[in-house]
Amino acid sequence: MTVHAVRTGVWFIGARGSVATTATAGCAAIAAGLHPPTGMVTETPPFTDIGLPPLTSLVFGGHDTLDCPLPKRAEALAAGGVLPHGLPSAVGAELARADAEIRPGGPLAGDTRTDEQLITAFAADLEDFARRNELARTVVINVASTEPAPAEDDDRLPASSLYAAAALRAGCAYANFTPSTGLRSPRLRDAVEACGLPHAGRDGKTGxxxxxxxxxxxxxxxxxxxxxxxxxxxxxxxxxxxxxxxxxxxxxxxxxxxxxxxxxxxxxxxxxxxxxxxxxxxxxxxxxxxxxxxxxxxxxxxxxxxxxCDSALAAPLILDLARLLARSHEAGLTGPLAELGFYFKDPDGGPAALSEQYATLLAFAGRLRAGR
The missing domain is CATH 3.30.360.10 (Dihydrodipicolinate Reductase; domain 2)
Structure with missing residues (x-):
């Protein structure tokens, strides 16, 4: 595979939701030169030449329990003023390609599969996505609706943790842009510590x-x-x-x-x-x-x-995280990345003030540049 052919997967949990649809449509629009990358921190000068995957190299897919096609979802967002009118048709081919890569999520009511069976199925979807699209690596990002915190006596993993466990099993970097449990379930502690993969945060900071x-x-x-x-x-x-x-x-x-x-x-x-x-x-x-x-x-x-508009605020940050985590994975970084706390309400350590978080992020960009 040549350098120019390297492709990076972005797998959304909640792939037909407003945030994922806005990010997918927005990436296509920016890559085609239809709109500027407003709100994308990784498109500013401090992040040039640090080895981030170009937007044109990103391939989108995901899990969702909904079946509304992405092009139709984008049209609804345009009707509501979230996306520019005319954009869904301008990037219709890209939306259709991403829609074809969305697989059924779960568990839905009546699903009798065990946690292990669900994790295995979700991981298989990720591995198939990477194989068919010849991806160098994949980043999984949870942008699904917030789930309630699990009860202490619940013997099942919440859906967000099932998806997170599947990401680790499939060898994917992971970010949780929601307040849901994700990787922070005590039952996943050993798997997280042993995974050798970069992961980041909880609950995106947008407004x-x-x-x-x-x-x-x-x-x-x-x-x-x-x-x-x-x-x-x-x-x-x-x-x-x-x-x-x-x-x-x-x-x-x-x-x-x-x-x-x-x-x-x-x-x-x-x-x-x-x-x-x-x-x-x-x-x-x-x-x-x-x-x-x-x-x-x-x-x-x-x-x-x-x-x-939450979706328009979140989408550029989602694209930032996908690129930064992909680059971190390529660079061999592992474990929680406190350096990405700039993007989260509940980061993996580091300062709480935005100015200090930004300084930390800039220093992290310098490390990635030096490691090229």
Whole structure:
């Protein structure tokens, strides 16, 4: 295989969801020169010449329990303003190719297969994908809807952990862009430690928590004690429906609150509330209300409003992670990559402040460049 023929697989868990569809369509659009790579950190100057796979070399596939074809899913996203009108038809061939590589996920209700049987089946799908497409390596990224945290007495692995275990068995690098358990199940600890593969994070940082990771260090650096920090999220789409489940919402909120506790030294008063508003579709509004003390005890308030499209915020980060993990795998790196904490609410160690995480990421890019 020549250098120019090297192809890298990107396998999405939740491959027909909004985030995966946006990432797949967006990659095709950028590769064709139809749109600039807005939001892709790996397309900025510090990441040139570090050996990342080009966007034109990425081959997409995945698992999903839904059967809506990707081209139709993309048309729905365009109708909702997530994708530019006309883009689904412009990249229709690429979407159809990716759709042909999507395999049934699970387990669905009534599935009698054991955990081991499911892991074996999912791993076989990954191995077949790599073999047929002559891939040098594959990165598995979980972008499925948030699942509730498993009960302590549950003797079955959650779906996210089944997919994660299959990724390791198939020799694939892995990232978990959701708050779901994934590789962090205690039952997978031995497999994770022995796998010899790079993996990263949990729960992508795209909006409200991104802003929190910028603002919280400001209060610390200016010696302004934070008394309370409360937030509300209004969102629709698949995430809104999934997070209407209190157990799933609790898993999501844990990451949002962890950023504040890690940065401020302790969690301030206040909670994050998530409301499902189906009419909002793939768009989200996040409000934060921050109470803090100023000089001589003067009490002050900072309020922020973040309005955005989660899929469009997440998709470029997903493409970044796919490229960085593929390069890390090629370079022989193994284990949790704390250097990719810039992308996560719940990273594998490292600093909590965004500026420090970015500096760590830049240093990591330098290591990859030096290792070429």
């Amino acid at each position: 409200q928590t991104l802003l929190r990771s910028v603002l919280a260090p400001m209060f610390v650096q200016r010696a302004l004690p934070v008394r309370a920090w409360s937030g509300t999220n209004l969102l629709g789409g698949g995430d809104g429906a999934a997070l209407a489940d209190p157990a799933a919402a609790a898993a999501k909120n844990a990451g949002k609150e962890r950023v504040l506790a890690d940065t401020l030294g302790a969690a301030p008063e206040g909670e994050v509330h998530i409301d499902d508003v189906p009419a909002m579709g793939d768009w989200k509004t996040a409000w934060d209300h921050i109470a803090f003390d100023g000089f001589l005890g003067s009490r002050m308030i900072l309020q922020t409003i973040w309005q955005g």
